[in-house]
Amino acid sequence: MAKKVKEKKLQKRGKHLGRSSGGNAAIWVVLLVAAAFMLLPMVYAVSNAFKPLDELFVFPPKFFVSKPTLDNFTDLFTIMRQSWVPFTRYLFNTILITAVGSVGCILVTSMGAFMIAKGTFPGRNLIFKIVVTALMFTGYVTSIPNYLVMSKLGWIDTYWAIIIPAMGMPMGLFLSKQYMEGIPDSILDAAKIDGASLWHTFWHIVMPLSKPAWITVLIFSVQNLWNMRASNFIYSEDLKTLPYALQQILQGGVARTGVGSAVTVIMMVVPIAVFILAQNNVMETMASSGIKD
DSSP states (O other): OOOHHHHHHHHHHHHHHOOOOOHHHHHHHHHHHHHHHHHHHHHHHHHHTOOOHHHTTTTSSSSSSSSSOOOHHHHHHHHHSSSSSHHHHHHHHHHHHHHHHHHHHHEEEEEEEHHHOOOOOOTHHHHHHHHHHTTTOOOHHHHHHHHHHHHHHHHTTSSSSHHHHHHHHHHHHHHHHHHHSOOOHHHHHHHTTOOOOOHHHIIIIIHHTTHHHHHHHHHHHHHHHTTOOOTTOOOOOOOOOOHHHHHHTTTTTTHHHHHHHHHHHHHHHHHHHHHHHHHHHHHHHHTTTTTTO
């Protein structure tokens, strides 16, 4: 009875603290303006991809295309067909690196996060502090050490020079660890009592419960690997990625400005599509990663 009375008081208090219809409308307007502002660069990029050359160089520049054409895309594929390495080979290399690297990143970061979040081994806190410290370093800082390590392992000019470093994502491990700490220990203890092994507990209990976390890691990994040129680690032309090949096309000068606009659209389609399909999981991960009981 007392619990019901308390719930009614909280509901009444929530109604008093709630926003008015005018306040909600104002918030919607602000959010729509902000969304439109962030969407403008993508709309402009897509519009440029369908502009003929005379519209690309008109001054003052026009935001929307007047006479849309597919010439930029047809010219792009014509140039790619003239290359001695087929376009499909570059695409295959990029898809292979992105797929294997992303799956490996999810497995490595999830397993590491599980042991740090729920393990009881000595040095656990020290390892997590090292992971947090690694968040401060960008890929430019670690590029030379990565090259030296890959060279010692004999992985230069192979797919592994890109895939293996991509599996160690400090941000992914941090987010996964913070999320897994919210999984009740009682569930893991019940699985242990039922005779489940550590791997069974991780794969069949922890991974499904932490789906928002590892999908967020998947988005970050796909965005990173899909746009990876890998020119510092891969030198064989038949192993190079699609971003590298498209970058070489852009060096053709002013005449390939339209082709460059088409390249921009092609490269941003996959990361944006992946993010749109999984954005709810990203929001849930970000919201819960900092909440602790």
